[in-house]
Amino acid sequence: MPLVPMTAFIEDAKKNKYAVGQFNLNNLEFTQAITEAAAEEKSPVIFGVSEGAMKYMGLDYTVAIAKVAAERAGVPIALHLDHGSSFDVVMKCIRAGFSSVMFDGSHYPYEENIRLTKKVVEAAHAVGVSVEGELGTIGGVEDDLSVDEKDAALAKPEEAIRFWEETKVDYVAIAVGTAHGMYKGEPKIHYDIIEEVAKNIGAPIVLHGGSGVPDEAIKKAISLGVGKINVNTENQVACTQTIRDILNAKPNEIDPRKYLGPAREAIKEVVRGKIRLFGSNNRV
Numbered sequence: 001m002p003l004v005p006m007t008a009f010i011e012d013a014k015k016n017k018y019a020v021g022q023f024n025l026n027n028l029e030f031t032q033a034i035t036e037a038a039a040e041e042k043s044p045v046i047f048g049v050s051e052g053a054m055k056y057m058g059l060d061y062t063v064a065i066a067k068v069a070a071e072r073a074g075v076p077i078a079l080h081l082d083h084g085s086s087f088d089v090v091m092k093c094i095r096a097g098f099s100s101v102m103f104d105g106s107h108y109p110y111e112e113n114i115r116l117t118k119k120v121v122e123a124a125h126a127v128g129v130s131v132e133g134e135l136g137t138i139g140g141v142e143d144d145l146s147v148d149e150k151d152a153a154l155a156k157p158e159e160a161i162r163f164w165e166e167t168k169v170d171y172v173a174i175a176v177g178t179a180h181g182m183y184k185g186e187p188k189i190h191y192d193i194i195e196e197v198a199k200n201i202g203a204p205i206v207l208h209g210g211s212g213v214p215d216e217a218i219k220k221a222i223s224l225g226v227g228k229i230n231v232n233t234e235n236q237v238a239c240t241q242t243i244r245d246i247l248n249a250k251p252n253e254i255d256p257r258k259y260l261g262p263a264r265e266a267i268k269e270v271v272r273g274k275i276r277l278f279g280s281n282n283r284v
């Protein structure tokens, strides 16, 4: 089927209390792994594409492989810009065929974030593209995006609620204590923020930095109103560790398919596990 906006998932996910996973595309093998896992698990899924990944793969290649994946999968797939940094990049993606975008205005002052996000929502909704906004500053490193721990700021519930009321974004990412990249210890998730915001807005909450968050914490977050969870680092670790092990064991291996194939399988198994954990399996 064709790519769908993320709004296609909202009602069913809410009714059945599950979250849809966003897994980031890094190359063709990631795309295939995520697609196969979603198809086999009969789960909707979101392809996340950061600006860095877009530069690496090329915008036209990205859209082309995502479209082929969606046609093959037989499950609903959204192609979603992750942490879009400007109105221009959002428009470029929509024109190229993305079905969903995130505008991350979290580094702007609050009122400016609202103003800019509103502009994105108006343009995107006019052409049936869903929008995710962000409030509070999520720490850690993701591609070109790097936020020091001291600059990471939790979302204030009353600000997050007004942000949604004014912008009417379809999904709201709020900083609740998770971070991008690898965790040193266990993340301290502020469930009170999730709960307070979720019960006062009409949109699901997005949890960024889902890699390395313990299963129980994920389940609790979903039960309180998280409807989308982003995972990339765990897939990258599975991919790279597999390749490293193979090349260590066989230093003379020169055929990329001999290590990229197993890496693709390893990514697929991580995605399968997350889909089951998020409860989005057997929903299509």
Ligand SMILES: [Zn+2]
Binding pocket: 083, 138, 142, 180, 208, 209, 230
């Ligand atoms: Zn993120």
